[in-house]
Amino acid sequence: MSSAARHDVYQAIADPTRRQMLKQLAEKDASIKEIAESFSVSRTAIVKHLHVLSEAKLVSDRKEGRAKIYSLQPAQLMEVKEWVSFFEQYWDNKLANLKNLVEDKE
Template sequence: MTGPQPTFRALADPTRRDILIMLRDRDMTIAEVAENFDMTRAAVKKHLTVLSDGGLITVQPRGRERINTFNPLGMAPVLDWLNYFDAFWDDRLSALKSAIEKDTT
């Protein structure tokens, strides 16, 4: 996939958003992440894979463990998308303001 789709897919699930919040504070192994959820380690690993595919985390092997780290740069596609709509609404509201001011004069 290209573009922001993998990032939005990763953010679509509340469990993955919770994992990102946890990883914001510190790097964690799969087991450490799994301790915080009522699901199997395999299910947590699938969530981490989706987050990695979305560019929101990086995974580094350390011996037999895999260390998961939040990647703030992975939020760029989301911010770009939101900024597009922010600019869109700025333009629309500016045009509306001009139309209202024109009608009142």
């Protein structure tokens, strides 16, 4: 898996395991081993997920002795936040339209 920058933020957060991994890293930096222990999938699978998150720049890593420690890098999530924000006007409009409809009936 993973050769070019094939994974953007949206694809990275599409997987529930990866979303959970981000939650864990939000609390505390963790090594691959520590992360793998929190999940029921294999360590190899976790490493692959970490690669995807890394490509999307949602995590960074550093070496500490023989362990590789991952940290949350939440900045890229702003892209998602902004994309979703665009649609807020529409769900607000729906509510507004509904409100108008109700008021017209009165």
